[in-house]
Amino acid sequence: MTPATGPPRWRTARQHRGLHAPPFEAIQYSRISITISRATCALIGGLVARRTTVTINDVANEAGVALGTVSNALNHPEKVRPETLKRINEASAKLGYAPNQSARMLAGGQNRSFGLVLPSLEHGISLQIANGANAEAQKHGYGLLIANADNDDILSARYLTYFMGTQMAGILVQPMSVYGWKPSLATPSVPTVYLDFHSSEPGYFVGADNRAQGRLVAQHAIDAGARRIAVFGKDEFEKLGMRIAGVRDIMRTTTGVAFEFIDEGAWNLARDGYSVGYRLAKRPASERPDFIIALSDVLATGAVAGIQAAGLNVPGDIKVAGSDGNPLAWSGNVSLTTIAPPGYEIGRKGVQYLIAQIEENRRAGNAMPTENHQALVRPFLLARASSGEGNATEFADPDLDISGYL
Amino acid sequence: MTPATGPPRWRTARQHRGLHAPPFEAIQYSRISITISRATCALIGGLVARRTTVTINDVANEAGVALGTVSNALNHPEKVRPETLKRINEASAKLGYAPNQSARMLAGGQNRSFGLVLPSLEHGISLQIANGANAEAQKHGYGLLIANADNDDILSARYLTYFMGTQMAGILVQPMSVYGWKPSLATPSVPTVYLDFHSSEPGYFVGADNRAQGRLVAQHAIDAGARRIAVFGKDEFEKLGMRIAGVRDIMRTTTGVAFEFIDEGAWNLARDGYSVGYRLAKRPASERPDFIIALSDVLATGAVAGIQAAGLNVPGDIKVAGSDGNPLAWSGNVSLTTIAPPGYEIGRKGVQYLIAQIEENRRAGNAMPTENHQALVRPFLLARASSGEGNATEFADPDLDISGYL
DNA sequence: TTGAAAGCGCTAACAG
């Protein structure tokens, strides 16, 4: 990331002798390297095995073929006879050859990898994005390198620049905030897609459809027979605000159902959900909601505990639903109705957008995007015990295989 | 990852005209580029902004300085006058310059990034490693690029080769299995550390001290007053086996406490823990254990639910402890005594090993490791409600801030 | 297939 300092890691013969060695010595060196590769040289050079750089030349010598043939074996194997290919493969395995990616890129190769810059690896959504992007990239034969910008705008920009500098085939970013999206990045030298982000500027953006999430949960509440619905969570957070808007969409087209909006409880502390749940449950039965929509799963989990602490039953007395499919919030003893986590789909869609741009560029030349492309990932409801679906076992999801998380 | 095919992404004037254009044209092009940079050229070239490559030369022209000065600004800013630096920074910001990392590396620069290859981003331990490594790398001014090999040995090897090919300053790998560790990688051309892995071969390895984890939990059980301790989990998994060995270490030095080992329950399914917990709780009081050590947290969570289902109280009738600090297993209604997750420390220690190797190489030349370095990360006990510590509230950890996971 | 050669963008060296 940071500018290079100090001596280069790998010193070649030329470098050992200083840059401006007379041509004669250079020739002499290259003659030696024809018969004894530098790698071999190093192996017989002393007791301590020195780390050396194995080049395409070393492999060619070892396999007894021309440099260009090794290059072809690497890049156009169909142009090389199978037996030659075999010899080359053996030689590179023997020497432990790792093609210098820098040189390949510089010489005009294609980088078949995408870069993904995330603000954190501790947010559920970021992890989902990473996994979705990984799956989709792999499916199309691309690699994916992930950078964790650690909630730091400057670091994020540095990784972005770094990825551009490595000629990534494409870049995905989850901006920290609106401010994390620099318009300057709207003209990148590489196809770029912004994830978990909404914009009407030219470019490619993929976001969760928080409003649809709200609509889905509200419709589910009504379908579950709710007559008094309490919706809670702080309106000031954009995502939560959109979810509220979705709930209101449903409210407007529904009669005979009372809605109550409680603008409190932050969004991220289970205990806030707990106190709201407890308070609502302690109301007289006539004023008590029969369905609570928590605008985040963390709040919902707390609410379930609060309701139980107040002596009521979930879903018997009050049904509860979360809204954002946060698997880490499954800590109550009733499985939680919520929205399937959208991050995975966002990651997948992001890679699809990248590939679309790459193909478009191949067809029509490398052009900057002039239009806005905003994808919204369609949410799905996960109906579970807390809203009366399935069995309200006291041990949530006993069959859930979370081996992956061990 | 895959060999380059197809045309290069960025076509320069030379490439547009074919490789072997007469020198005259090449000179002509380079004359143009002195007055009008390629980037600028592109901006005025038409209605559609073409993606172009901004080079160090473009920046030098824009800033009105020499090429070498821009390079110095990048690599040895102390050698450049502040005002010149400012002009250069403005110019590169204006043009959106991203130094070609391939060229920098090829020309002998240092890569200040580490590569980390993980088998998954869904395992708690891998995430902890990623976060620990990231924190430590950042602290020392290094970047970290993470690759998810998706439980695929071949993919893992490809990422490893890729990282070596990009001249990473160092590489961290969490091998999938013993088989994921190729001895060939014991002679890498780049400092390498194996994480969550044990070996006595030459090289650098960092692992969790599963045996110490077992000792800690067993000692805690005894300190908590246990007289009959049941230990369960399948012995066939190496990690679990080491934890059992740790428990036996304590058993050997303890008198008056009965130990019972139940070799069943896999390791990753809460329902297995559930059935073992249920069965033990249904025993007559005289044969019932008063402390259950589950060899994984997933099992422990299930066991708590099973004990409760059998009508007993945790920790009142039976105390329970897990052994591997898996935050995703906190799904019971009693907070779980366990071991602090070791992954974070493993990641940190891995980066420290990398930096140690780099400094050693700087001092003594690049040598292969000839000795075995096996670090074991010291475990910590998290004593909580399930073993009688703290308050056995019915809502576990109400203060737990899991905002990060939203 | 071979051998030779140009050039990717940069760093580091050198003589002004």
Add this chain to the structure above:
DNA sequence: CTGTTAGCGCTTTCAA
């Protein structure tokens, strides 16, 4: 500071 230059390891091209 400038301007120039060699060379990093590779890909691609071309003529043999």
